[in-house]
Amino acid sequence: MRRLRTCFTGRVTAPPLSAPLNISFDYTRSLGPVLGPFMTGLRDRRVLGNRTADGRVHVPPLEYDPATHAPVTDLVEVRPTGTVTSWTWTDRPLDGQPLDRPFGWALIRLDGADTALLHAVDAGARERMHTGMRVRIRWASERTGHIRDIACFEPGADSADRAEAAGEPVTIMTTPIRLSYTHTTSEDESRYLRALAEGRLLGQRCPVCRKVYVPPRVCPADGVPTEEEVTVRDHGTVTTFCVVNVPFAGQRLDPPYVVAQILLDGADIPIPHLILGLPADRVRMGMRVAAVWRDPASWTTSPENIEHFRPTGEPDSPYESYQEHL
Template identity: 55%
Template sequence: MPEVLKAPLVVEFPFTRSLGPVQSAFLTGLRERVVLGVRTAGGRTLVPPVEYDPVTAEEIGDLVEVAPTGTVTTWAWNHEPRRGQPLDTPFAWVLVRLDGADTALLHALDAPGPDTVRTGMRVRVRWAAERSGAITDIACFEPYDGSATGEEPAVHSGEFADKVTGIVAQARLDYVYSPGRAQTGYIHALSGRRTVGERCPSCRKVYVPPRGACPTCGVATSEQVEVGPRGTVTTYCIVNIKAKNLDIEVPYVYAHIALDGADLALHGRIGGIPYDQVRMGLRVEPVWTPGARYPDHYRPTGEPDADYETYKELL
């Protein structure tokens, strides 16, 4: 088989998320260097606070202020920090029970090495220099030599000026995409300006582009069949809104094109004809630009239109 194709693929999605009243107070509090917890009906103080009691599912909202100091309940030494993590030098992941809280918060602990970290050690919040109302307003924790005062956490109204009501959660994941056997063959053929599909051994239909399986019969396809280059417009639409990062003048026509010999229509842009003259049955051929690995668009061949009966099964 030909060399397997691979290409980098970056998926980025900045989700905008709204906050409930408790999360809003907590994250705004971090911006103001105040750590808030929430009290459950059972008298426990949850930090980080949640909107609903994790045991009873009851809506909760009685806020208290806990200390920025606490105790490590478990830890793990991360000698190779990864992208996006709180510190770019080796650090310990820690669960920290802040003084006054009954539950633990996950964050990073900046410590010289694993030998200096232990469960039960005392730590305090190191605030980020610039704070926006996010969990990253805590830059990390750092070792602290004071003991807990044992004071009950004080009731807090949760009121702040200019409360944060949402966060933008940035996410980026990097992949190396490989299209698999059938599509690799298809793409290799395209680079030689040939369109190659695969025939189903059971129903004998030719699929273009091939995906390695017949979607009707559920069996593997492998017999390669060259189709086209000419084909028939089976249906089309007129695009009136410019797509981001796409340098094509609107309006233009995007069509389903059944290449001669194919039993599945592929899609492509129709050019070389005014958009309002494109029609079902129009005969087209691919237009290649130098160096391109796929047709830039399809244009009319000048042949008479195909009879509807010849392509109605491909709609």
């Protein structure tokens, strides 16, 4: 049994806020002159290795010869049957793995190859796995030119599957990558977010340079935690800005709109935010603005409690008052 030590540091507060962060993209991998034919072969139920200058046949193929560094162009077809050279067993498959029931991972040397390929073996039970076992490819029913055209391997000494040439050469494979994280904030950031949930903007002053940071953080100039809490007003001055005219993925507003750096009264570092409530071409450096909060009933520990900033109608701040913040 593992025993765990716990350690408590710093002031006692509510635990830092955390939330899921999921990233997901379908990567498009261009394959080139070696991996392209290999993937094309898999689509057609053929396994192509290649032969390096020393005569060894590599499956999966190598793009460059490790000894001569030359491109490896000599493609060689090998059998869809092979021998397990190493294995392990997975009781609880992870998201994205070839099988969703317990299975074996194995290094498999296909007949005709000198190196081994990593793939899954649908053996049913751990007890059936052993080094030296004979396996054959189980092809996926739908094949696109992808390593997953091999659905998995299965125990067996021979194969009746026949290759079928079909279609254009494969040049690109698509690989989805989906990852889930928990993003954890610092204690300072959590205090800031909890204050936001109460409609307050919280800053903290650096004990060394005396500058007020919003949101609070370790002072990036001095490398020390900021500690003294300072309430900052939800009014401020536009230091600089850009007019976003370009549409892009994930955008929430229709262009054009203004994203500005806003120096809140009492803070020493600007925050970025939207300026709405006037035409984009009327926004000015030095313009006085105020936060427009959402309905208090919807407030959470989120900067989204502030919907945007609007002009206050006060006279513009003189350039000298914010020129140190550009």
